[in-house]
Amino acid sequence: MKKFSLLIVLLFLGAGFAGCIGGDNGEEEGAAGVSPEEMDALLSSASERNPFDGAVLLSPNQPILGLVAAPAACWYDSEGMHKLPLIVADTQEESKFLAKTGATEVAMLGFTTKPCCESREFATRFFKSADTVLMVRESDYALGISGAPLASYLNLPLLVVDEEERCGAMAEALDSLGVKNIIALGGNAAVSAAAYGYEVIVLETRDEMEDALLGVVSEKLGGVDYIAMTNPYDALDSPPLSSETNSFEAEITNVQLIAAGERFSAYGEPFATFDFQVAGGINHIRADAIVTETTAPYAEGGVEPIIGLALYDPAGVYLGFGSSAGFEVGSTYVETLAIGHPGTYKAEVYAHFGTKGLSPVVAPSSGVSAVSMKVRVDVCVEEQESPKMALSPNLSMIAPYLAAARGGTLLAGDFGFIGDAYANASAGNAAMPGYNKNLHGFVNAKVGENIGAIEEYLDRMEVCGLKEGYLAGPAWLSLVGGANSIPMYYYPTESEPWPEDGVGLPADLPYSTLDPLDEDGNIILSIGRMAAPSIDDLSELAARSLFYDDYRSAYETSAPLWGSRFLFLFGEGFAEMGGVFHQVPYAAEVAQHGFYPLVVGDEANGRTASEAAGYYTGSNYIEIIVHGNWFIYAPVIYGPDAYSQQIDTAHVNGWDLGPSVFITSACHTGRTDSVPADQALSLAFIRAGVNCYIGATRGTGSESQTQVFEDALIKDDLSVGEAFRLLKQEQIAPPSYQIRTLYGDPAFNPYEPNNV
Template identity: 30%
Template sequence: MLLFNGTIGVQQKFIDDYGADGLIAVGGHVDAVLPCREFLGDAVAVSLKIAEFFGNSNAAVVMPYSVDEYNLSVIATPIACYMDAPILLYDGNEDDILSAIDKLGADNVIAIGSVPVGTIHLVNESEIYDYISGIKDVRYLAVTNPDDETGPAVTGKDVTDFEGHMRNIQLTILSRKINLVGTDEATFGISVPGGTSRIRILVDVPERDWAPYVISSVLYDGNGKMVTYSFSNAYAFQKCYMDALSVNNAGEYTLSVKIHHGFRGGFFSLRGFSYVDTSFNVRVEVEKLASPHLPLAPISKLAPYIASYHDGMVIATGNEITDEQYADVADGTAGGAWNNAALQKYVNGQVNRTVDKIRKYAGNSVKWVAVVGDTNMMPMYYYNGSMEDDYVGFGIPSDNPYLLNYSVAAGRILATDDVDTSLLMGRSLFYDEISHGEWMKNFTFIFGEGFGETAGIFHQIPYSKVASQYGFSTRIFGDLRNSRPMLEKSNAFDANYIEYEGHGDWYWMFSNIYGMNSYVKEVDSSHVKNYEIQPSVVLSAACLMGRIDGIPLEESIGMAFIHAGAAAFVGATRETGQEAELEVMENSMIMNDTSIGEALLQSKLVDDPPTKYARILYGDPAFNPYEP
């Protein structure tokens, strides 16, 4: 099942790799080359059409077509899969439902929630869970928040456009910036009202030149506290985007915009030259919200899909961060828990409530827990951290509590939106059908500069020999070979396993340091999101490459790899130490043929903090990649 938004685009590679000879479109028309059977109309009408297409069935599941009972429909959907029964949506259309049941010949009709038509009535969550447990040996739990289908309650919007021009000549020597002409920074005032507001900012340099204009932006509240920040390396070519929530923190905010145009390199000692003489545009949108509720990726509707495939069950929770109570807890703040440590106790309480519910329904047979949702709707737990500041973020966000005291394997199934998430699920569930070619035997190792060489010497070079013994064709990319242009030219990402060890951040692999112009040659989100790679496993032992809290999902390097086609991404949500090697996970998958979630669990049993907390999996924890 692939979601689409009007046209077939990012789905085409999956369709081609799957070798499909036809499509079934539900809900809307799709322009497709392949033959396509369409079921068009609103949801209620489509359910009746599909039931008619179904033919005969001795069972049917009737669900309420109601926002108030959407959570019941989400958790009850697997029943239809297990009984090979069509789903009928009830919206006061009793005659239509009875007629459809009669045509099906169904004598086992399961009514969900307030639906009056049925032979078996499951009126609440507990009854649905008990029923599923009675017909299935549940091994997999997909935990989600159905409230993500309700968008933010926007009550008004103010849009402000600025035009700026920057002229600056700057020399950087030994990390010291010397402005020879002008300054590299422009500032703008932004009026943010009281109440709850969503602030979105786009900075754009239209001019094209011999070198890219690299933009960095920071937003400060009226008290001078940083709210959020971003870079064009994270978003798109010469475009910088930010998205933040302000809760009753009114005032005159300040936007700082810096532009670099030239060359820049180094890590411990920066050097560079910049010549800027260009105009740029800033668009600021301030949306007034009736409540803090802010889902980033509405994907709860996909939870039954992954759960049913794995003989599982959906656990519905309403313990989001941005609920009504958050308006009081976060009063006077902007940004979120990532840069306001005082909010993390509340966030952790929400996680604990969800975990308590998972434990209630997780029997001894459960092996995997999939967290299906973004960090607003399905929060991470914040452990105390020692390496933290306004830019790195406070605390260590983690999905460890979902491992139920390290007794089950867990992963977070998430991509930038619902379309991407459906593709991520598809790559995992139909991996054997879509995976073919020599790339499946390839194992790429990349190590970074700036003491990242130790990872190459002590892990990657020796482990490449181990991987070769298990049938992999290995390649290692280190100093002078680890820049983005070199990796692209060498097809380094055309591999089953892609491992990176070195410096990193939430928007790039900071591997190429020694060159005079290394900053524009990094593997960053703005480039990776435009790649087309195989359903690879991307493993990183680097700081922050798994961070998604407090940033737009489309700017995360992990989400960029998933958008590009990866089947799984492993990274750290905060800074890690030298203990961040990946050998335990790799041994588990390659030598013991475990799923990637089980491999992560094995590594957490031996890892030390902060890696034990920070390392996270984006992907299906039951996904088991190919080994030769």
């Protein structure tokens, strides 16, 4: 084996690379003794692909194969970029994207044998020949992800190996492809590659892979507008040291009257409590509450039971909350991490089965609840060696593909705050940062480190001549990961809200200012958080964004006016004054740009009326001004039963929406910190089909204005990331300046009827 240094790798990719390393691509022998003849051989590396014009379906259970899928679904050649949809799902039938676009041929990856075998079969399926391949050890996903986009840009297969010894089937595949060189991603891969007798180029560290990628992009494209930032450790899990599940059952019987906004129990209590034990050490706690039986008068009347679940530590400290409105009808769950905090914990279940309606502004709320139900609470306590809890695991799987498909680069690393250092910072606690302000300093320090990593990456881009053009352009930064994997910064609050609302002001803002202390709108980068309840949902979002025109056209076959419909929805009969002073006049303005605006409120904006009228399914742009929380929002005036008409995660999860732009002036509806990803309303709308969701992570007020963002999209035809950057630059009033968050691909540019 010949082990070439990173210097040689950069040199063989061409003269444009020399600027990235300050070197000279002349006739002198390279630092590792590479002759001009050997350099010419590397420069002439080539591949020929087999024809395929379908989609790639990737199993969510094999993160390492996300690296293999990237060059299969996106590649560059002399004609430019080519891309195919990359969908992550257990079956083809689960994909809305594939169903709507009618993909006729689907290549499946990760469903049959071991990753090494599947990567080998994929290489020979997609490539007729390739004189160079990339190779990564199966255990090196977190490292190899940084080199994976190279395979797309160089149009080469990426192979997975799981052992040091020579594999006969792999050797046959390499021989059939006509391989002469192997680019090894990491030292482990280099050891494996050596067994096959080819020349081996070793990119041993993450920095070497990233520098190589920057050089390739500089050589191939001459510039870059997009950086995907991801944390590959969201896909690494280890079995618990021990696991114990205890189940508790209770019957809740209660009659409750609600008058003048107050609750009065006429019979029984609406809650039940359960105690459970947690030992010392590092423990992941998940408590599930489930309605197993109900015999209340409303059981056959179409009214749904609502249960809430709260957890408390041995000292009575609030650990988290879940509602069946935020998960599934009749069930919910709460999870947290307890670090060195043993003792007796408490789970409390609250039940409501009945009506509650009218506006707290226009008229005091009133109603009745008649509860007669059996509930079961299952508490699972898993002891961990090191703390781990990715709210949305495996999202990094899509990052190499997304980076290449956007003509961008990839910045990967351990950007999360949960790890060994967290175990020390959180010792003696069981509340996550969203419920524990004592951890905000620790989390903020991690965000500071992440900002430092971005700044260092920009400096390395400058060496390659990429930084100036990046910052002068859209400067898209896509945060591919959940709020534990790439944490938000917590700004302080003067007063604390209700416990379930969370503490502090969590924000992605510092990733765009590169300065957490900025208060003046000095927004540098156009950011968006690519997050979803699952990797399946995120791959659908990526496909809808990258193949937007195809998907939009397919969706409009069932909603012909969708692209031109702008929905304005307000609450409290114009008591939300934005309905009067913004939505009505702005509706008239967007009509001048080809939209068909629709302004709705009062009884028309409840869930039943909205579903029947197709307000959400039929609208490209959706703007709401209402009261909300992280799992619901309430238009408020819709008769005597608000609970049955609220828009909540439990029901939005079942909706099928278009690739819309969803803009909210509503408290908390953008919260994703310290709450399960599949309970967050913002991410439920992403799952339902929305391409861009803007919401506040905590309470907001009259400063929550959105017209700057909308004007930038409609009048200036900007991407959502650029429009969001402009909004932040012009609207700097707190707290919206800090907490308003964009979920979606920042490079996504939606359709407007005047921009065609």
